[in-house]
Amino acid sequence: MxxxxxxxxxxxxxxxxxxxxxxxxxxxxxxxxxxxxxxxxxxxxxxxxxxxxxxxxxxxxxxxxASPPKRVLTPESAMPRLNRIIETALYVDDLERAAAFYENVLEVEAMLRTKTLYAYDIGGSSVLLLFQRGESLGSQTSPNGIIPPHDGSGPLHICFAVDAEELPVWETRLNQHGVAIEGRRTWERGGESLYLRDPDGHLLELMSPGVWTTY
The missing domain is CATH 1.20.5 (Single alpha-helices involved in coiled-coils or other helix-helix interfaces)
Structure with missing residues (x-):
């Protein structure tokens, strides 16, 4: 042969x-x-x-x-894809007070600090932005471009992903810092959630896997 x-x-x-x-x-x-x-x-x-x-x-x-053909997108041929959410924003009345909570209780790491904005790394895959309420109502202009105005009011809601085995540890930590557990929920897929408030009244959720088809 x-x-x-x-x-x-x-x-x-x-x-x-x-x-x-x-x-x-x-x-x-x-x-x-x-x-x-x-x-x-x-x-x-x-x-x-x-x-x-x-x-x-x-x-x-x-x-x-032959190698497989590359996917070529045009406005008429296909819908472009959204990959994931990179940034989540909350608006607070006192940046220092909010920073003390997120850094000391939740132990998130600051990536950026300005007079009107603190940015925190969340799990190495997303960013939490804390804006001084009312300070982002005007456009921000720089040589690199323009960021349009934005703002928020009232209690907002965000959710953090946590490991299932660490959920009881989180509950103990929150109790040690005097943070009340406002609610809890077991989901049909087996996941669990704890609900708490930050100093500005925003509803925070700690969620273990087993809630959505994607998580």
């Missing part, structure tokens, strides 16, 4: 073995495998073209070597 040493031969043999598995029924002898491959290739060559040296059609070999 001719021996192949090129990258092409690796693809050829991969297709041969795949065909052996697909065309050798359970309980058949190994001798039946090559015969089935030969019959399969003969039938395929009659439809798609000539056989190459390994018994594979040139057309099927070209298909195996």
């Amino acid at each position: 001719r021996r192949f040493t090129s990258a092409r031969s690796n693809v050829v043999w991969a297709i041969i073995f795949k065909t052996l598995r697909a065309y050798t029924k359970p309980g058949a002898t190994m001798a039946a495998g090559p015969r089935r491959v030969k019959d399969f290739m003969r039938r395929r060559s009659s439809r798609t073209g000539h056989l190459d040296a390994a018994g594979l059609t040139a057309r099927s070999f070209g298909s195996a070597m």
Whole structure:
């Protein structure tokens, strides 16, 4: 049997073995495998073209070597995808008071501090923004561009993901800091939630996996 040493031969043999598995029924002898491959290739060559040296059609070999087409989006052809939420914003009356709660009770790490904004890393995958209420009502202009105005009022709600085995630890920690557990819920998929308030009255939720189809 001719021996192949090129990258092409690796693809050829991969297709041969795949065909052996697909065309050798359970309980058949190994001798039946090559015969089935030969019959399969003969039938395929009659439809798609000539056989190459390994018994594979040139057309099927070209298909195996070809890389999948890249996804090209145009405004008319496809809907672009949203990957995830990067930033979540809360608006507070006193940045220092809010910072003391989030840094000392929840132990989140500050990434940015300005006169009107504190930014915190949440699990290495998202950012919590605390804005001084009323200070972002005007557009922020810089040489790099413009951020349009925004603001919020009243008690808002955000949810933090936590491990199921750490939920009781969180409850103990909150009790030690005098933070009341305002509510709790067990979900149909098995997840659990604890509810608490930050100093500005925003409703915070600590949620373990088993709530949504994605979490």
